[in-house]
Amino acid sequence: MNFTNHLSKANAADALLKRFLSYVSNWTTSDSVAADNGVQPSTEQQWFFAKLLEEELKSIGVSDVTVTEHAYVCARIPATAGLEKVPSVCFLAHMDTVDEVDGRNVQPQVHKNYDGSSISLNGGTVLDPEKDKFLAESAGDTIITSDGTTLLGADDKAGIAIIMTGIAEIISGNIPHGELxxxxxxxxxxxxxxxxxxxEWFHSKQCYTFDGGHAGEIEIECFNAYKAEIEFKGRAMHTGTARPDMVNAISMASSFVQMLPPCERPETTDGRQGFYAPMEISGHIESAKVVLFLRDFETDGMERRISTVKQLAAAAASQYPGGSAEVKVTQQYLNMFQKIQKKPLVAEILKEALLKTGIEPxxxxxxxxxxxxxxTELGLPTPNVFTGGHNFHSKSEWASLSQMVCAEEVLVELVKLWATQKK
Ligand SMILES: [Zn+2]
Structure with a gap:
């Protein structure tokens, strides 16, 4: 499906493009190691962007804006007179970009009236419509890419541009709204x-993140996510006189990884299939550690995965007499579906907002x-909404301007629909 008819909403399209291009040129790469060590924000450069967004919110007429000591930009817009009693709604997007791909010095390229052919960028990066059906459907659209040497950062600066532009439209157009x-x-x-x-700052009891992909896609269900850290213990000896006492933890760890079902890896699954993802392996003869991500949509599926990991770790260790394995499992996040089901209105209104903008959810x-x-886990049901960004976390990341306009229209419709609800 092609969404270029939404480009005729020229004011929003121009404002979105201008904002998006300025946001992506800000370097906001986060640092997962620092973040794992409890540093937030994990990088200084995110402060700069937070301050810039604070200033911009003030400039579009939002007076109640604060940046917290951990660099969350929090803004509140009081309800239009007479609508103080309708439910508050919160919109979220994230400022950082992933640290696996270079996000410094992003040089966005605007392909106006894209002709549908293959796009060759620097560094051998190619966007091939024959391999990307959404790109193939985007002829006539305005497509934005990086120059091929960095990511683009549509994830999630498209979300920020959508929220900023939608809120600016609501304020300047005097669209009646509850507290936002x-x-x-x-x-x-x-x-x-x-x-x-x-x-404690939130008045809203429901939120929407704008951090998704292709137009129409909304997400109210995600993986259950656990991390398993498996520590194998062996016994070091001089390699020349190791027989028979050496017990090699590296061999145990690699044997364990080989035992994981090959058809249940990230690269061999999609849709609703879960997986085991080896993320890291490190160590030496005495001790070796494997870090594994476990993902499954179902609770019982996750229980099965955890017990499989424990059994395989024990089996790998038992092949090496004298060796041992210890498994530590921690929860990362849970599938939000059940909690969102308990407050169905949040998703119902979202679907209606899409239909009102002419988009099939x-x-x-x-x-x-x-x-x-x-x-959602913390008690605020929060579906995720598309932003028109594609190929996230890669140098071939691209964004569709017409789909960003669609998302901005969805935000405005959400505001209008919530303004008709009772608390
Ligand atoms: Zn994101």
């Missing part, structure tokens, strides 16, 4: 995006987690 809240957060890509979210089980899944 906005949070731009740091460090989402590190998995720590909601660690220091000021929960497509419920996607998200093969990952978002700030929304964490917030």
């Amino acid at each position: 809240e906005i949070v731009f957060s740091p460090d989402e890509e590190t998995g720590h995006g909601m660690d220091n979210v000021p929960l 497509k419920l996607m089980p998200i093969r990952g987690g978002t700030d929304g899944s964490r917030l």
Whole structure:
């Protein structure tokens, strides 16, 4: 499906493009190691962007804006007179970009009236419509890419541009609304995006993150996510006189990884299938550690995975007499579906907002987690909305301007629909 008819909403399209291009040129890469060590924001450069967004919110007429000590930009817009009693709604997007791909000195390229052919960028990066059906459908659209040497940062600066532009339209157009809240957060890509979210600040009992992909896609379901750390213990000996006493923890760890079912890896699964993802292996003869991510949409599926990991770790260790394995499992986030089901209105209104903008909602089980899944767990049901960004976390990341306009229209419709609800 092609969304270029939405480009005729020229004011929003121009404002979105201008904002988006300025946001992506800000370097906001987060640092997962620092974030794992409890530093937030994990990088200094996120402070700079937070301050810039604070200033911009003030300039579009939002007076109640604060940046918390952990760099959350929190803004509140009082309800229009007479609508003080309708429910408050909060919109969120994240400021950081992933640290696996260079996000410094992003040089966005605007492909106006894209002709549908293959796009060759620097560094051998190619966007091939024959391999990317959404790109193939985007002829006539305005496409934005990086220059090929960095990521673009549509994840999630498209979300920030959508929220900023939607809110500016609501304020300047005097569109009646209940109380509105906005949070731009740091460090989402590190998995720590909601660690220091000021929960007590929220008046809203429901939120929406704008951090998704193709137009129409909305997410109310995500993986259950656990991390397993398996520590293998062996016994070191001089290699020349090792026989028979050496017990090699490296061999145990690699044997364990080989035992994981090959058809249940990230690279061999999609849709609703879960997986075991070896993320890291390190160590020496005495001790070796494997870090594994476990993902499953179902609770009992996750229980099965955890017990499989324990059994395989024990089996790997038992092949090496004298060796041992210890498994530590920690929860990362949970599937938000059940909690969102308990407050169905949040998702119902979202679907209606899409239909009002002429877009068929497509419920996607998200093969990952978002700030929304964490917030949902913390008690605020938070579906995720598309932004028109594609190929996230790569140098071939691209954004569709017409789809960003669609998302901005969805935000305005959400505001209008919530203004008709009772608390
Ligand atoms: Zn994101």
